[in-house]
Amino acid sequence: MHQTFDAALGIDLLHVNQAGADHNRAHFDAWGITCMNIMSSPGAGKTALLERTLEGLHGDLAIAIIEGDMTTELDADRLRQYGVPVIAINTGRSCHLDAKMVAGGIHTLEHSYDPSAIDLVLVENVGNLVCPAEFEVGEHAKVALLSITEGEDKPLKYPIMFQEADCLLITKVDLAPYLEVSIDQIAANVRQMNPDCTIIPVSAKTGEGLDVWFEWVRDRSLDPAASRRVSTSQSGVHAHG
Amino acid sequence: MHETDMTKALILTVRDWWEAQPGQPAIEKVHLTVGKFTCVEPVGLQFAFEVQTRGTFLDGAELVIRETPLIAYCHDCQSEYRPEIGLQYACPTCKSPMGDIRSGRELKIDRVEYAEATADNFRV
Numbered sequence: 001m002h003q004t005f006d007a008a009l010g011i012d013l014l015h016v017n018q019a020g021a022d023h024n025r026a027h028f029d030a031w032g033i034t035c036m037n038i039m040s041s042p043g044a045g046k047t048a049l050l051e052r053t054l055e056g057l058h059g060d061l062a063i064a065i066i067e068g069d070m071t072t073e074l075d076a077d078r079l080r081q082y083g084v085p086v087i088a089i090n091t092g093r094s095c096h097l098d099a100k101m102v103a104g105g106i107h108t109l110e111h112s113y114d115p116s117a118i119d120l121v122l123v124e125n126v127g128n129l130v131c132p133a134e135f136e137v138g139e140h141a142k143v144a145l146l147s148i149t150e151g152e153d154k155p156l157k158y159p160i161m162f163q164e165a166d167c168l169l170i171t172k173v174d175l176a177p178y179l180e181v182s183i184d185q186i187a188a189n190v191r192q193m194n195p196d197c198t199i200i201p202v203s204a205k206t207g208e209g210l211d212v213w214f215e216w217v218r219d220r221s222l223d224p225a226a227s228r229r230v231s232t233s234q235s236g237v238h239a240h241g
Numbered sequence: 242m243h244e245t246d247m248t249k250a251l252i253l254t255v256r257d258w259w260e261a262q263p264g265q266p267a268i269e270k271v272h273l274t275v276g277k278f279t280c281v282e283p284v285g286l287q288f289a290f291e292v293q294t295r296g297t298f299l300d301g302a303e304l305v306i307r308e309t310p311l312i313a314y315c316h317d318c319q320s321e322y323r324p325e326i327g328l329q330y331a332c333p334t335c336k337s338p339m340g341d342i343r344s345g346r347e348l349k350i351d352r353v354e355y356a357e358a359t360a361d362n363f364r365v
Contacts, residue, residue, distance in 0.1 A: 004269065005355050009258060013273070013348040016250050095243060130280045131243040134348075157327050160280055163339075193330040195338035 017135055020099030024138025027106055031115040034221040035123060037137055039161055040145035041154075042127030045171040047075045048204040049145065049213075050122060054082040056214045061119040061221055066105040068097040068126045075124065085113045096131035097123065102138055120221045129154065133161035141220055147172040148181045155189040162190045167198045167216055174203040244285035247348070248293050251286075254350055259298060262355075270303045270354040277326060278311040278345035311345030 012018065028035045040046050054063060064085040067076040076088035087105045091097060102123060109115050123139065125132040144165035146154055149172060155162040162168065168190055170183055187199045198216060202209035251271070259265055271290075275281050283306045290304040314321050315332040321343060324330040330339040 002356055005266070005357055006352055007258065007355065008352045009254070009350045010352075011254055011350045013247055013250055013254070013350060016253065094246065098246065134243065134280045135246075156330070159326065159330065160278070191338055193324075193339045195340065 014134065017099045020103060021136035021138045024099055024102055024106055025140070027110075027115075028121065028138060028140070031118065033115060033118050033121050034141075035121045035137075035139045036141045036143050036217070036220070037123045037125060037132070037139035038143050038145070039125045039129075039132045039165075040127060040147075040171075041129040041150060044127070044145040044147040044150065045204055046124050046127070046145055047078055049169065049171065049202070050079055050124060051082065052204045052207070052210055053122070053214070053217065054079065054084055056210055057120075057217065058082075060214075060218060062117055063120045063122060064109060064113065064118045066097075066102060066109075066121060066123045068101070068124060070095075070126060085109065085118070091126055095126055095128045096135050097125050097137050098135045099137050106138075120217070129158040129161055133164050141166040143167045143169065145169045145171050146186065148175060148179060148183060148186070152181055152185040152189060155186065155193070159193055162197070163193045165190075165194065165197050167200065167213075168194075169209075169213060170199065170201040172203060172205075173201045173208060174206045243280065244282060244289045245293070247281055248286060248289035251290070251350060252293060252297070252299060255353060256298065258353065264357070265298070266355040266357045268299055268302045268353055268355045270305050271299070272305045272307065272351040272353070274307050274309055274347045274349045274351050276309045276311070276345040276347040278342065279348055281348060283308060307351070309344045309347050312343045313339045314341040314343050316341065 038046050050065060057063060065079050067086055067088045068091050069075050070091055073088045076086045079086045087108045089097065089101050089105050091101060123137055142165050144161050146168065148170060170186055173183060183201050190197055190199060200209050200212050202213055255271060259268060275283055286306065287304055294300055294302060311324050311326055312321050313324050315335065315337050317335050317337045318332060322332055324339055331337060
């Protein structure tokens with residue numbers, strides 16, 4: 001006789017990643033580090049933004065970079081020139097960073113550097129507008145970039161990332177005179193699904209808007225209580241301090 | 242392909258449950274809920290599940306996916322509405338931004354159906 005039974009699980013598919021992200025965040029909290037997850041499609045200008053950010057916040061904040069790239073260390077090498085800790089994570093064929101990969105980066109940070117001397121960790125995610133939005137890595141804030149050459153409709157077509165972002169940088173605005181694109185329309189499309197998002201138009205080339213971005217980062221880093229995401233996993237989080 | 246990673250997470254979670262069961266029953270179906278407002282494509286999940294479970298304790302098990310629609314609640318209008326993914330997320334009546342998502346973000350393993358070895362199974 002063949003009998004069928006039913007077992008209710010009710011478990012979130014991403015709960016393992018979520019627990020890992022909470023664990024990473026607990027490490028950052030114990031060291032007094034603010035972590036930001038920087039996400040965009042390939043070529044939106046994440047690395048250029050980080051270069052300008054390392055220059056602009058030099059002396060204000062001690063910054064370390066965790067750099068996710070599919071196969072190379074090209075981006076990491078660009079950022080190493082600024083004399084800050086840059087930890088490269090090759091994601092292989094995976095199209096996003098996940099909590100476990102970033103935990104590896106944190107391990108390196110802990111053993112090769114002095115994490116208690118660092119204020120801010122910027123995680124440069126793999127260029128991809130879809131997957132990174134679903135995989136939290138332990139960040140306190142999510143930052144999305146959208147370059148104006150990508151078009152006004154992208155927030156509508158790839159909504160999850162823009163819905164989750166705490167800050168949206170509309171990049172390459174120096175190109176606006178050459179394009180038929182409305183920065184206001186990009187902002188309006190994001191606000192439809194994320195009314196509280198801070199939206200900053202910037203140009204890494206001319207420096208436009210970067211002061212506003214630096215201010216936003218400084219505020220979040222020096223007053224972490226202002227915007228910190230709280231741990232959401234039900235499993236216990238243990239900070240090793 | 243993040244469906245591959247999602248499937249890996251799914252298999253590990255179900256295996257945790259399965260290993261804790263007495264006699265490790267044969268799993269026949271795994272029921273998932275996947276919201277429309279996620280980055281997950283059910284067809285991709287089905288394919289990844291079929292490939293990744295071959296030769297494992299889930300070989301031959303069926304993946305049953307229930308999709309849930311994106312439903313938002315407009316506090317100004319005090320009513321639910323269905324945003325049109327890719328086109329329009331604000332409330333169609335008053336244009337308030339989509340603030341309160343009531344359905345569509347689910348990525349959940351709901352339940353598992355399994356056959357348990359009963360005394361009858363052992364009769365020849």
